[in-house]
Amino acid sequence: MKNSFFFLLAVVALGACQPTGPGVSDEAIVILNAHVVDVMSGNVEREKAILIDSGRIVSIGDGSELSALVGRKDVFDAGGRYVIPGLWDMHVHIEGEDLVEDNRALLPLYVAYGITTVRDCASDLGELVLAWRDSINNDQLFGPQIFTAGRKLEGINSIWKGDLEIANKEELQQMLDKLDAYNVDFVKITENTLPGDLFLTSVKEAKKRGYKVTGHVPYDLSVEELATAGFSAIEHASYMLRLGSDDSAIVDSIRSGKLARTDAGALYNSTFNQDTAFAGYKMLARQGVAVTPTLIGGKQLAYLDENDHQNDDYLKYLTTRFTSKYQWRIDRMAGETSEQNQARKDRYQLIAEQLPYLHKAGVTILAGSDAAALNTFVYPAQSLHEELVLFQEAGLEPLAILQTATVNGAKFFNVQDNLGSIAPGMQADLVILNSNPLEDISATQDIFAVVNDGEYLSREKLDELLRQAQVIKDKLDK
Numbered sequence: 001m002k003n004s005f006f007f008l009l010a011v012v013a014l015g016a017c018q019p020t021g022p023g024v025s026d027e028a029i030v031i032l033n034a035h036v037v038d039v040m041s042g043n044v045e046r047e048k049a050i051l052i053d054s055g056r057i058v059s060i061g062d063g064s065e066l067s068a069l070v071g072r073k074d075v076f077d078a079g080g081r082y083v084i085p086g087l088w089d090m091h092v093h094i095e096g097e098d099l100v101e102d103n104r105a106l107l108p109l110y111v112a113y114g115i116t117t118v119r120d121c122a123s124d125l126g127e128l129v130l131a132w133r134d135s136i137n138n139d140q141l142f143g144p145q146i147f148t149a150g151r152k153l154e155g156i157n158s159i160w161k162g163d164l165e166i167a168n169k170e171e172l173q174q175m176l177d178k179l180d181a182y183n184v185d186f187v188k189i190t191e192n193t194l195p196g197d198l199f200l201t202s203v204k205e206a207k208k209r210g211y212k213v214t215g216h217v218p219y220d221l222s223v224e225e226l227a228t229a230g231f232s233a234i235e236h237a238s239y240m241l242r243l244g245s246d247d248s249a250i251v252d253s254i255r256s257g258k259l260a261r262t263d264a265g266a267l268y269n270s271t272f273n274q275d276t277a278f279a280g281y282k283m284l285a286r287q288g289v290a291v292t293p294t295l296i297g298g299k300q301l302a303y304l305d306e307n308d309h310q311n312d313d314y315l316k317y318l319t320t321r322f323t324s325k326y327q328w329r330i331d332r333m334a335g336e337t338s339e340q341n342q343a344r345k346d347r348y349q350l351i352a353e354q355l356p357y358l359h360k361a362g363v364t365i366l367a368g369s370d371a372a373a374l375n376t377f378v379y380p381a382q383s384l385h386e387e388l389v390l391f392q393e394a395g396l397e398p399l400a401i402l403q404t405a406t407v408n409g410a411k412f413f414n415v416q417d418n419l420g421s422i423a424p425g426m427q428a429d430l431v432i433l434n435s436n437p438l439e440d441i442s443a444t445q446d447i448f449a450v451v452n453d454g455e456y457l458s459r460e461k462l463d464e465l466l467r468q469a470q471v472i473k474d475k476l477d478k
């Protein structure tokens with residue numbers, strides 16, 4: 001089990017353990033009257049009981065039978081509410097060398113928002129995030145289960161802080177040795193200063209070592225070249241628009257120097273064709289390349305002129321130091337003309353419109369917020385729920401959306417036998433919702449309770465986690 005935040009309180013309150021049935025430990029609990037959502041099929045098993053013991057789902061069955069196995073205090077009535085697997089945010093950055101305490105305070109918020117697993121897509125706090133991952137797994141820290149890339153690969157002098165910068169194949173191998181030693185969960189690569197050929201070699205070499213490899217798409221590599229090299233996932237759906245043009249011809253012009261990188265975006269925009277893009281998505285599906293759209297960040301920036309975030313409720317959890325990092329993107333956008341702003345909005349809409357096409361082509365979509373101090377108004381935990389609503393607005397069905405935030409993440413890491421769905425033997429990460437998420441995905445925002453690694457957290461306890469996060473923020477701000 002991960003750390004039980006309320007364990008000490010519970011021991012004090014109860015004094016002694018209740019009698020328990022055969023084969024069941026004193027950690028066992030039963031959830032009654034649950035409508036269990038099968039995220040694979042979309043079927044709902046109504047009025048079921050779920051027996052959970054030592055962090056695992058033991059069985060799903062009859063309420064009176066299962067509740068007889070545990071003491072009365074360990075039976076929780078879901079009251080005919082909907083139970084889904086714990087949510088996954090497949091793209092966050094726990095980052096900022098001066099934001100260690102600030103980030104640590106945000107970990108419980110993920111759980112309070114029903115997010116029991118996050119994928120950290122690399123940061124300047126790489127080693128610390130790895131340590132937090134292990135502490136959470138060892139019950140020493142309370143938070144969501146973390147999968148992390150540690151630090152990402154880049155070229156020399158990239159704009160991002162804390163990258164593993166490489167100039168040649170020897171340095172690539174040294175950095176991969178480093179990532180091996182870190183025991184990272186996957187490898188992330190970005191393209192700020194990393195040349196396309198070394199980027200492609202990095203993908204191949206990381207794959208050889210058995211890693212999933214994800215990241216951005218450089219201007220001097222085609223999406224198809226990356227897919228063929230075994231890229232596991234493309235981060236950000238903005239890169240999908242390249243598949244609507246003659247991507248390899250444009251990449252060739254960039255490589256030969258006929259086209260400047262700064263002009264490539266406009267060319268991709270002006271030559272975008274939806275049918276061409278759809279054929280490209282089928283290619284991605286064939287190659288098994290997943291996509292993490294991360295719509296919410298682009299949306300927040302494109303609509304900054306219409307939305308005043310000063311009174312956002314979530315700001316009560318974020319330190320002034322944390323939100324001060326938002327300014328760079330706001331400043332960068334301040335010089336935009338109204339035409340440029342409209343173009344940004346149009347581009348956002350076109351990117352969002354690609355989601356149903358990606359889904360129809362059979363591409364695996366991973367829900368990820370890109371929540372990070374550097375990503376303006378992309379609030380940790382809350383933004384995943386906003387991302388899911390954007391998926392729905394873009395035309396994805398609620399079941400497909402639920403999959404992007406549960407089982408798809410588990411399949412990405414090849415841990416679907418352990419995580420991402422509700423069945424006997426699975427890790428007990430669950431969210432109990434007040435309404436049916438298969439009808440409207442915004443139901444994920446109306447949480448009745450969370451089970452985090454076998455620990456039942458009632459609404460009252462979740463609210464206590466939220467209150468504590470606020471207290472820490474106020475303290476850190478002083």
Ligand SMILES: [Zn+2]
Pocket residue numbers: 091092093121370
């Ligand atoms: Zn990111």
